[in-house]
Amino acid sequence: MTTYREAGVDVDAAEELLRRIKPLVRETFTPGVLTDIGAFGAFFEPDFSGYRHPVLVSSVDGVGTKLKVAFLMQRHDTVGQDLVNHCVNDIAVCGARPLFFLDYLAAGRLRPDVAEQIVRGFAVACQENGCALIGGETAEMPDFYAADEYDLAGMIVGVVERDAILDGRRVQAGDVLIGLPSTGLHTNGYSLARKVLLERFSVQDRPPELGGQSVGEALLAVHRSYLRPIRALIEADCVHALVHVTGGGIPGNMVRVVPEGLRFEVDYDAWERPPIFRLIQELGEVPEDDMRRTFNLGIGLIAIVPADQKTVALQRLEALGERPIEIGRIGAA
């Protein structure tokens, strides 16, 4: 006799998880949320009263192999933040405000304690960004994932006024590139970073180059949200375009907004690279070009601002406690 439970599906774990995450999720609810989790769909009534032509901006992403570091560290409350913040940044650079987020969690074995930590990460970051966590799917897939492993995906939906969409159209020669520091690798370059570092160190090791941090701590640093500084720049009307530095590094992402006929010049000596990047490059003898096309190298967001607004932009950012750095300019091709 073959029963459902014998087929490896842990119904009790799913119910316990739901019990644990309901209060976490509810804390993220914004006025637009119409329903609790549990229905077939999740309901959000947006307040578009301030918009003439509201445009929905959405993005989907994963955490990639940064998850492997979380598994090694047995720390599961940060990867959800990584994912939400990554998604928030991706739509915020388009000028959008986040409305809601949904997650997908697939695990080899559904451990309610681990899943609760993951969802706590989603909830913390959603709250910080004023974004409702309105839905999710949790799948137990024992033949796909190792027992204590999982994969995550997240989807965000935000809104922007059509005329306020930020892309490359406003970028012009003479514009200045202002970088904002990243907190570490964010969520990109982990295949290379793990190959170089984890063949030589355990995650607990504290090589002197990291100034007291362990390898695992440095690698697991939370991908930060740039929503506040982005909104400040947009509200001060002093930004032509914004670039979230993710896979592909600075060059791979700058090309998304720099129109034909223009080029970007980045002075890679304008800022000090965080120790984790120097360690990876030295130990792995990674060519400089690979470093630039793989990692953010310490700059997670780039604001492209008109030259005559540079001072205003810097002041706005500094007023928020940011440490903006002028890292280059837009030139004629």
Place this chain on the structure above:
Amino acid sequence: MTTYREAGVDVDAAEELLRRIKPLVRETFTPGVLTDIGAFGAFFEPDFSGYRHPVLVSSVDGVGTKLKVAFLMQRHDTVGQDLVNHCVNDIAVCGARPLFFLDYLAAGRLRPDVAEQIVRGFAVACQENGCALIGGETAEMPDFYAADEYDLAGMIVGVVERDAILDGRRVQAGDVLIGLPSTGLHTNGYSLARKVLLERFSVQDRPPELGGQSVGEALLAVHRSYLRPIRALIEADCVHALVHVTGGGIPGNMVRVVPEGLRFEVDYDAWERPPIFRLIQELGEVPEDDMRRTFNLGIGLIAIVPADQKTVALQRLEALGERPIEIGRIGAA
């Protein structure tokens, strides 16, 4: 010297994939889509002119271990359809029309030919449902997935007028349950089905019970979309609630819409179960209760209709070529 490519990331494959899928994706674009793939976010300008209080309805889902059957069959163009149709059904039963869909594809190795087939499935189903495929994320995660394996997640956003949201509020004693046939297991119960069937058969085997179909073909039958019959019932104003029969079977999903004080009575002899379910039950000696709580058993959608509208509802469905079956009723608890 460690380079990006040596770390296992196949940049060429990602570029080739993008080249292959762009035309597929573009075919799904509806008038609301504002941009092509490639930006940080995807833009959709909804036409809410017919709505007084538009509510966004969203859902996220995966395909679960049905993917293992696709791997065994080396057939990758149906699982994307499964996922889109599952998501469409989940929001359609709330009264929503689909607007756009985003996908997440994570693979052990990024094979552009396989990924193209998967995305083709997304595109085919998106087109069939009038839903734009506006974004996606493709991740190569060699340490997570076997080389030729992958996982998929999908997120859908639709819209419904606030007063037209369908949930359990209108359900009342005396309402009739009308079932619409499923095409097979849809996307649920594969852990149990695979355990029972694939220990005894290969996917190529054609046990006589399946009347010519192979085990793999029967298991891989595409999860159908119920959008057209659902819209017909809603437009005829002859439905109190709708139930998408997914994980948990008929009882596990009926409870989502049957209010306290009422109960549902299902006559499980009212329809003939498709051969695949009988085969699983017989070979696995699966208890009847486990069958009911795991599989749709041949009924993928249930419309809860007022008794005096039953004839109208049946006529509307039959006019679309559907084969509706009266399978039970709502009673007082």
